[in-house]
Amino acid sequence: MNQHEHFDALLRSESPFLALAPMQDVTDAAFWKLMHRYGGADVYWTEYFRVHAVSRPEKWILESIEQNSTGRPVIAQMIGNDIPSLVRTAKELQQLPVAAIDLNLGCPAPIVYKKCAGGGLLREPQRIDSILGALRDAVSLKFTVKTRVGFASPAEFDALLPIFAKHSIDLLTVHARTVSQMYRLPVHYDLIRQAAETMKCPVCANGHVYSADQALDVLAQTKARGLMIGRGVIRSPWLFNQIRQRLRGEAVTFPTGREVIAYIEALWESQATFDAPEKIQCERMKKFMNYLGEGVAAPFLHQIRRSQSRAEFFQICRAFLDHDQPMKLESPANTPGE
Numbered sequence: 001m002n003q004h005e006h007f008d009a010l011l012r013s014e015s016p017f018l019a020l021a022p023m024q025d026v027t028d029a030a031f032w033k034l035m036h037r038y039g040g041a042d043v044y045w046t047e048y049f050r051v052h053a054v055s056r057p058e059k060w061i062l063e064s065i066e067q068n069s070t071g072r073p074v075i076a077q078m079i080g081n082d083i084p085s086l087v088r089t090a091k092e093l094q095q096l097p098v099a100a101i102d103l104n105l106g107c108p109a110p111i112v113y114k115k116c117a118g119g120g121l122l123r124e125p126q127r128i129d130s131i132l133g134a135l136r137d138a139v140s141l142k143f144t145v146k147t148r149v150g151f152a153s154p155a156e157f158d159a160l161l162p163i164f165a166k167h168s169i170d171l172l173t174v175h176a177r178t179v180s181q182m183y184r185l186p187v188h189y190d191l192i193r194q195a196a197e198t199m200k201c202p203v204c205a206n207g208h209v210y211s212a213d214q215a216l217d218v219l220a221q222t223k224a225r226g227l228m229i230g231r232g233v234i235r236s237p238w239l240f241n242q243i244r245q246r247l248r249g250e251a252v253t254f255p256t257g258r259e260v261i262a263y264i265e266a267l268w269e270s271q272a273t274f275d276a277p278e279k280i281q282c283e284r285m286k287k288f289m290n291y292l293g294e295g296v297a298a299p300f301l302h303q304i305r306r307s308q309s310r311a312e313f314f315q316i317c318r319a320f321l322d323h324d325q326p327m328k329l330e331s332p333a334n335t336p337g338e
């Protein structure tokens with residue numbers, strides 16, 4: 001089965017598909033490979049390619065596509081608003097081993113949305129209409145869209161949905177927050193359900209899932225065909241398989257403290273560049289630990305943030321995690337970025 005057929009089968013499947021969310025500076029081939037060791041997602045999104053008049057697809061994102069060793073389909077995401085450049089880039093990207101081309105309509109970074117790209121485009125539905133029309137004509141693979149529910153208010157979603165529905169897209173992923181909300185709660189799952197009931201294409205639900213129970217709740221509440229998870233699987237790569245266990249009606253198994261240490265070691269190795277000084281590696285790991293640490297204990301994160309060397313970093317890990325007790329790694333009450 002090629003990538004296209006594989007993705008097509010996922011979209012048609014009776015059981016929900018699980019997707020790893022695109023995350024800048026996180027979701028490269030090394031991270032995908034690591035997730036795959038724990039069961040992984042059914043489909044992976046690249047970080048976004050920045051598209052403008054003189055852009056060339058970023059080398060490091062192309063590498064993630066070329067080095068994908070998961071055996072699962074990859075979707076190439078673009079961000080931008082210039083139609084000829086988006087069309088040019090989509091045509092180029094669809095020559096690569098990818099299953100679909102995706103357009104980002106959600107990035108909340110001010111530097112992006114002030115240029116009317118990513119989430120900024122949600123303020124200009126007519127412009128989205130033109131972009132989707134041009135891209136649908138240009139993309140011979142599947143064409144997908146990842147959106148938030150509005151720029152300033154979730155009430156904007158009512159006007160956005162008919163535009164998405166007009167352009168026979170193949171999948172709509174809804175991160176059910178507004179751009180202004182950034183990563184704060186609540187997530188408007190009711191609007192994902194509205195999309196699932198309105199759109200002809202499948203809908204993928206996204207936002208704030210940290211446990212298998214929550215995943216099943218969101219799938220039931222939204223009636224979405226798939227579930228996309230980002231920060232929850234940085235925290236716990238076991239989550240995808242735990243969701244599969246719950247979907248099969250089995251008991252969920254949790255990793256022990258020592259298995260969490262082994263994950264952190266594997267994460268360190270996956271992020272290690274042989275010429276980077278240890279202190280730089282340590283800083284890079286702290287970014288991941290912001291997501292994982294909250295699931296361990298607040299003092300753990302506090303100490304990790306102060307570590308300066310590999311030895312010190314893993315000494316702290318052992319102090320909190322050198323045990324055989326199962327760990328739920330849940331603490332959504334106070335999630336980083338929320």
Ligand SMILES: Cc1cc2nc3c(=O)[nH]c(=O)nc-3n(C[C@H](O)[C@H](O)[C@H](O)COP(=O)(O)O)c2cc1C
Nearest residue numbers: 021022023024047048104175207208209229230231
């Ligand atoms: C560090 C980071 C980087 C992200 N980069 C992207 C990106 O490149 N493209 C995109 O569509 N969304 C990006 N997102 C948003 C995620 O894909 C996802 O929509 C969001 O985190 C909500 O899902 P979650 O609650 O499961 O993490 C990023 C999020 C984070 C935390």
